[in-house]
Amino acid sequence: MSVPGPQTLRAADLEALAVGLCLLGSGGAGDPHPFSSVLRSRLGDGELVLHAPAGLAGASVVPVGMVGATSVFTEKLPHGGEFGAAVAAIGRWTGALPEAVMAIETAGLNGITALVAALHLGLPYVDADLAGRGLPRLDQLTWVSAQLPLTPCALAFPGGHTLLIDRASPTDVERTIRAALAGTGGWAALALTPVPAGLLDETACVGTLGRALALGRAHGSLRMMADAAEVAEVLGGEILGEGRVYDVLRHSSDGGLHAESSVTVLDRQGPVLRIETENEFLMVLVDGQPRATVPDLICLLDRRTNRPLAVDALRRGDEVFVLVLPAPAWWLAPEHLDRVSPSAFAIDCPPLLLAGRP
Amino acid sequence: MSAESPVLLVALLGHADWQQVSVLASPPAPTLTVSGVSLVPDIRGRGTDLGGHLLAVLQPPSRNDWHIDVLIQSAASGGASAVLIGDSSPLSQPSSALAARVGLTVLGADDPLAAALAARRFVSEAELHAADTVLRVTSMAVRSGEGVEDVMKAVGSVLRRPLALVATGGDTLLGADVVLEEDRETVARTLTAVAARSRATQRVELSGSALLIAHPVPPTTARDATMWLVTRLPHDLPAESAASTAALSVAAAVIGQRASLRRLAVERDARARASLLGELLNAPDDLAPTTRRRALDAGWRLDGWHLGVRIDTSPDVDPVAQRPEVVNALREEGLEAVVVEQGDGWSAWITSEDEPRGADVEARAGQIRRAQRRLSITAATAVGVGRCHSGPRGVARTLGEAGEAARLAAGRVASGRFLHVDRLGLGQTLLAWTRTDTFQPAARSLLAPLEGQPGDLLHTLTTYLDEESSVSETAAILGIHRNTVSQRLSRIRSLLAVDLADPSERLALHLACRTIWIPPSDVG
Numbered sequence: 001m002s003v004p005g006p007q008t009l010r011a012a013d014l015e016a017l018a019v020g021l022c023l024l025g026s027g028g029a030g031d032p033h034p035f036s037s038v039l040r041s042r043l044g045d046g047e048l049v050l051h052a053p054a055g056l057a058g059a060s061v062v063p064v065g066m067v068g069a070t071s072v073f074t075e076k077l078p079h080g081g082e083f084g085a086a087v088a089a090i091g092r093w094t095g096a097l098p099e100a101v102m103a104i105e106t107a108g109l110n111g112i113t114a115l116v117a118a119l120h121l122g123l124p125y126v127d128a129d130l131a132g133r134g135l136p137r138l139d140q141l142t143w144v145s146a147q148l149p150l151t152p153c154a155l156a157f158p159g160g161h162t163l164l165i166d167r168a169s170p171t172d173v174e175r176t177i178r179a180a181l182a183g184t185g186g187w188a189a190l191a192l193t194p195v196p197a198g199l200l201d202e203t204a205c206v207g208t209l210g211r212a213l214a215l216g217r218a219h220g221s222l223r224m225m226a227d228a229a230e231v232a233e234v235l236g237g238e239i240l241g242e243g244r245v246y247d248v249l250r251h252s253s254d255g256g257l258h259a260e261s262s263v264t265v266l267d268r269q270g271p272v273l274r275i276e277t278e279n280e281f282l283m284v285l286v287d288g289q290p291r292a293t294v295p296d297l298i299c300l301l302d303r304r305t306n307r308p309l310a311v312d313a314l315r316r317g318d319e320v321f322v323l324v325l326p327a328p329a330w331w332l333a334p335e336h337l338d339r340v341s342p343s344a345f346a347i348d349c350p351p352l353l354l355a356g357r358p
Numbered sequence: 359m360s361a362e363s364p365v366l367l368v369a370l371l372g373h374a375d376w377q378q379v380s381v382l383a384s385p386p387a388p389t390l391t392v393s394g395v396s397l398v399p400d401i402r403g404r405g406t407d408l409g410g411h412l413l414a415v416l417q418p419p420s421r422n423d424w425h426i427d428v429l430i431q432s433a434a435s436g437g438a439s440a441v442l443i444g445d446s447s448p449l450s451q452p453s454s455a456l457a458a459r460v461g462l463t464v465l466g467a468d469d470p471l472a473a474a475l476a477a478r479r480f481v482s483e484a485e486l487h488a489a490d491t492v493l494r495v496t497s498m499a500v501r502s503g504e505g506v507e508d509v510m511k512a513v514g515s516v517l518r519r520p521l522a523l524v525a526t527g528g529d530t531l532l533g534a535d536v537v538l539e540e541d542r543e544t545v546a547r548t549l550t551a552v553a554a555r556s557r558a559t560q561r562v563e564l565s566g567s568a569l570l571i572a573h574p575v576p577p578t579t580a581r582d583a584t585m586w587l588v589t590r591l592p593h594d595l596p597a598e599s600a601a602s603t604a605a606l607s608v609a610a611a612v613i614g615q616r617a618s619l620r621r622l623a624v625e626r627d628a629r630a631r632a633s634l635l636g637e638l639l640n641a642p643d644d645l646a647p648t649t650r651r652r653a654l655d656a657g658w659r660l661d662g663w664h665l666g667v668r669i670d671t672s673p674d675v676d677p678v679a680q681r682p683e684v685v686n687a688l689r690e691e692g693l694e695a696v697v698v699e700q701g702d703g704w705s706a707w708i709t710s711e712d713e714p715r716g717a718d719v720e721a722r723a724g725q726i727r728r729a730q731r732r733l734s735i736t737a738a739t740a741v742g743v744g745r746c747h748s749g750p751r752g753v754a755r756t757l758g759e760a761g762e763a764a765r766l767a768a769g770r771v772a773s774g775r776f777l778h779v780d781r782l783g784l785g786q787t788l789l790a791w792t793r794t795d796t797f798q799p800a801a802r803s804l805l806a807p808l809e810g811q812p813g814d815l816l817h818t819l820t821t822y823l824d825e826e827s828s829v830s831e832t833a834a835i836l837g838i839h840r841n842t843v844s845q846r847l848s849r850i851r852s853l854l855a856v857d858l859a860d861p862s863e864r865l866a867l868h869l870a871c872r873t874i875w876i877p878p879s880d881v882g
Binding site (some may be wrong): 246247249251260262263264266270271272274276283285287288289290347348 | 402422424427428429430431432434450451452455456459460
C-alpha cells in the first residue's frame with residue numbers, strides 16, 4: 001500500500017497514530033501511548049516527513065525497533081541513547097553509515113520507537129517496515145521470507161552494554177536475542193543491517209505508518225456507541241460478533257514459553273465466539289467454525305468507546321466488537337503467506353482471509 | 359447382530375459399564391436417545407452419518423484445544439446425540455459455552471473405547487449382552503460358595519445392581535434395600551403369591567423411571583413362604599433389563615437349589631438332635647456309652663444342673679428353619695442353650711456347673727421371658743420353664759416339667775403365655791391346668807345340665823367329691839339331711855348321665871367342679 005507523495009506527521013496526529021498502531025498490533029505489540037508522549041515532546045511544533053522508499057532510492061536505511069517485553073519497556077523507560085548506540089554499533093561493524101531510519105515492525109509500541117530513533121539520530125524516516133502488523137518473532141520478518149539475512153544485527157541494552165550478532169540464521173537470531181533478554185533488562189534496542197532504500201519495495205511492507213494514520217483517523221471519526229455496521233464500514237473490515245467477554249482462559253504450551261489464551265465472547269444474538277491468542281489474536285471461531293485467522297488483523301474493540309483492547313488487558317465482562325481488518329498486502333503473496341499463516345503459530349487451520357472472500 | 363434399537367442416554371449413564379462416563383456439558387434431556395455409536399481416532403476426525411449417534415473420540419484431546427469446539431459444532435450439525443471424549447476432566451469454558459449453545463451433550467470417560475463399545479453393545483447387540491450376562495451369572499453362581507448369600511453376592515458382582523430376596527408384600531429378607539417405601543404398594547400388587555406360582559419373571563415399573571425385575575425363587579418345602587429374587591434398575595435399558603430377566607431366572611434356580619441343600623443339611627442335623635434327645639429322655643438312667651459320646655460331640659453337657667425350657671409354637675411355623683432364630687434370641691439374652699426341634703416347637707435347656715440359687719433361677723426365667731418377646735416378631739410362642747435338676751435324668755425331668763408348663767402357658771394370655779414351674783407347687787400346676795382357656799369351656803359344658811336346677815347341685819357335687827364320696831360328711835358340711843344329699847346325687851347322676859363309681863368319670867367331674875366353683879381359699 002503506497003501513498004502518493006510524502007506524508008507528514010505532526011504532534012496533532014499522534015492520538016490517531018497510536019490507535020492505528022494498536023489496530024495493526026492486533027491485540028499485541030505493546031501499547032504505543034506512553035512512548036508517544038516522548039515523540040510528542042521531540043516533535044514539538046515541527047513535523048516529520050514520512051518518506052516513501054522510492055523518494056530516497058540510493059540511501060542506506062537501517063531498520064530499528066525494540067525487542068523484548070513491552071510491559072517492561074513502559075516501566076523501565078529508555079534513557080534515549082539506546083537506539084543511537086545500536087545504530088552506531090551496526091555502523092561500526094558493517095562500515096556503512098546509515099542515512100535513513102525505518103521500523104522493524106510498524107505496530108503497537110514499535111511504530112513509535114523508530115520515529116523517536118529517527119528524530120534522535122537526525123535521520124530521515126522511511127515509511128516501510130519488516131512486519132506490516134504485530135508479529136511476535138524476528139524469524140517472521142519480511143526479510144526472512146525474502147531470503148535476506150537478519151545478521152549482522154546489533155542490540156543495545158538499557159544498561160549500556162551492546163551485543164552484536166553475525167552469521168546466524170533467523171531462528172538463531174531469535175533464540176539468541178530471547179536468551180540475552182532473559183539475562184538482562186527485559187528489553188533492548190535492535191538495529192539490523194542497513195540496506196539501500198531501493199530494495200525495500202520488494203522486501204518490506206511499504207506505507208504501514210500511513211495505514212496506521214489512516215486507520216486512526218477513520219477511528220477518530222467514529223461516534224461513541226457506534227453500531228457494528230458503522231464500525232465495519234468506517235474501518236474497512238468485518239465485524240464477526242459483538243457481545244460480552246464470557247471467559248478468558250489463559251493457558252500455555254511449550255512449558256510456559258508461549259502465553260496462550262482462549263477468549264470466549266457471547267454474541268448478543270446468541271453465537272459463541274472463541275478467539276485463540278498468543279501475543280496477538282490469531283483466530284476467531286464462530287459457533288465452533290473457524291472464521292478468521294492471521295495474518296488478517298483480528299481486533300477486539302471496546303463496544304462503547306471503540307478503543308482497541310490488548311490481549312493481556314481483556315477481562316471477563318468486557319463488552320466488545322470482534323473486528324477483522326485485511327492483512328498487509330505483502331503477506332498475501334502465496335510465497336510469503338506460510339510464515340505468518342496459522343500453521344506458523346501451530347494452528348492447523350488454513351488461512352481464512354478477507355482478501356480471499358468474494 | 360440384531361437390529362439397532364435406540365436407548366435412552368440417561369439409562370446408559372446409569373449403567374455400571376458406564377460408571378466412568380461423566381457429563382461434561384449440556385446434561386442430556388431424559389428423552390434423548392442414542393441409536394448407534396461412531397468412533398473416530400482423534401479430535402480431528404469427523405464421523406459420517408452421525409444422525410442419532412454417539413460420537414466417540416478415542417484419543418483424549420487437550421482441554422484447551424479449539425478443535426473440541428469444531429468437533430462439537432460438526433457433531434451437532436451432523437445430528438449426533440452426544441459426543442464422548444477421552445478423560446473426564448471438565449471442558450474449557452469456551453467449549454462448554456458452545457456445547458450449551460448448540461445443545462449437544464458432551465461426555466467424558468477415562469477409557470472412551472470401553473465406554474463406546476459398551477454403548478454399542480447396548481444399542482445394537484442386546485442379545486449378545488444378554489447371552490454374555492447369563493453365561494457369566496451361571497458360571498459365577500455355580501462356582502460361588504454354599505450359602506444363598508454367596509450366590510447373591512456372585513450374581514450381584516456380575517449384574518452390578520442391588521439384588522435382594524424379597525417376600526411377597528415387599529419385605530426385604532436378604533440383600534440390598536431394593537424396595538423403597540414409596541414403591542411398596544406397587545410392588546405388593548405385582549409380587550403376589552399367585553404371580554409366583556406362574557414361575558414367570560415380573561417387571562415392576564416404579565416411579566422415576568426405575569424398574570424392578572423379579573423372579574420367584576422355587577420353594578423348598580410346601581410351607582415355604584414365596585420369595586422373589588429382585589434387582590433394581592434405575593432406568594429401563596432394554597438390553598440390560600432383558601439380560602437381567604434371563605440372569606435372574608438362572609440365579610433364582612441356583613438360589614432355590616442352595617436353599618434346598620441347606621435345608622437338607624439342617625434337617626439332617628435336626629433329626630440327629632431329636633433322636634439323641636429321644637434316647638436321653640427314654641433312658642436317662644441307663645445311657646449307652648455311644649449316646650454319651652454323641653451327646654459330647656453335640657456339645658451337650660449331661661452332668662451339672664439343667665434348667666429346661668419348652669417353646670411351643672403354631673403348626674404353621676417350621677421349627678427346623680426357625681431354630682437359628684430361637685438360638686439367637688436366647689443368645690442375645692445371654693443364655694447359651696441347647697435347642698432341639700421337637701414337634702411343633704423346641705425343647706431347650708441351660709446347663710450350669712453348680713446348683714443355681716433361687717435368685718439365679720428367677721433371673722434366668724426373666725431372660726427366657728425376654729427371649730420369648732424377641733421371638734414374638736417371627737412366631738407366636740407359649741413358653742414353659744421347668745425346675746432345676748441335675749444329671750442326665752435331670753434333663754428329662756426338667757424338660758418334662760417345662761413341657762407341662764408350656765401346655766398350661768398356651769392357655770394363659772394374661773401371663774403372656776409364659777409359665778415357670780418353680781413358682782407353683784406341682785399340685786397347683788395341675789390345678790392351674792384346669793383353669794386354662796381350653797379346659798374351662800369343656801368343664802362348663804360338662805356341668806351345664808346342673809345349672810338352673812333347684813337345689814345347689816354344683817355345690818353339693820363338689821363337696822361330695824371333695825369329701826371322698828361320703829354322703830354323711832357332705833350332709834354335715836352343707837347342713838342338710840343325708841337323704842337330701844342322696845336324692846340330689848341321684849338327680850345329678852341322671853342329669854349328667856354319669857356313673858360316679860367310675861374313677862375316671864369321677865376325676866373328670868371333680869376337675870370340672872374345681873374349675874367352675876372355686877373355693878374361697880383359692881381365689882386370688
